[in-house]
Amino acid sequence: MLITKLFLGFGVFVLGSFSFENPFSQDNYIKLNTETAVVSKLQSPGKEIYADFCMQCHGANGKGDTKNFPPLDGSDWLKNKRNQSIAALKFGQSGEIVVNKIKYNSSMPAMGLTDQEVADVMNYIMTSWSNKQTKVVTEKEVAAIKK
Numbered sequence: 001m002l003i004t005k006l007f008l009g010f011g012v013f014v015l016g017s018f019s020f021e022n023p024f025s026q027d028n029y030i031k032l033n034t035e036t037a038v039v040s041k042l043q044s045p046g047k048e049i050y051a052d053f054c055m056q057c058h059g060a061n062g063k064g065d066t067k068n069f070p071p072l073d074g075s076d077w078l079k080n081k082r083n084q085s086i087a088a089l090k091f092g093q094s095g096e097i098v099v100n101k102i103k104y105n106s107s108m109p110a111m112g113l114t115d116q117e118v119a120d121v122m123n124y125i126m127t128s129w130s131n132k133q134t135k136v137v138t139e140k141e142v143a144a145i146k147k
Contacts, residue, residue, distance in 0.1 A: 045117075046124025053111045054121065062129045068106045070099035073129035086137065086145045090118050115142040 054072075058064050062073035072078060077099040078085045087093075092110035096103055113121065116139045126133035 043124045043127055046120035046122070049113065049117055049121045050124050053113070054125075057108070062125065062131075066102065068104070070097065070102070070104045072125050073131065075099050075131075078125065078131070082137075083145060086118060086122060086142055087147070089113070089121060090115070090142060090145055091147050115139045118142045 057069040058072050059069075062071060064071040070077065077097060088108060089111070090113070092108050094107040096105040098104070119137045119139045119142045122137040122142075123133065125131065126137070
């Protein structure tokens with residue numbers, strides 16, 4: 001009997017130290033930044049594809065190597081030449097291009113990605129690092145790009 005009272009007393013003491021709040025109160029919900037949620041949604045599928053196909057040359061940080069592989073982070077070419085950027089990813093790229101006032105003349109093979117995968121990677125790249133895309137690349141837009 002004494003042991004039962006000790007356990008009961010200890011239980012009341014422990015439970016008394018917790019406060020029971022309404023689990024449905026507004027304070028318990030995570031407030032989402034709408035912009036962050038949109039960016040995360042755009043990045044999800046393309047991030048994995050980028051890791052598989054692009055990271056080896058352009059780097060995890062998108063900075064390239066300043067000799068052979070141009071940066072994607074803060075790239076004026078990516079920003080100002082949207083159709084050429086999509087075409088480069090879709091069909092490959094060879095020949096000289098100028099990115100952020102630096103000439104690059106190497107070759108990027110076609111990756112064999114579907115139009116949706118190209119759109120996903122473009123959306124990932126254009127919303128990553130310092131890139132702040134405002135217009136989403138769609139599968140239909142990619143399909144309209146011809147060689």
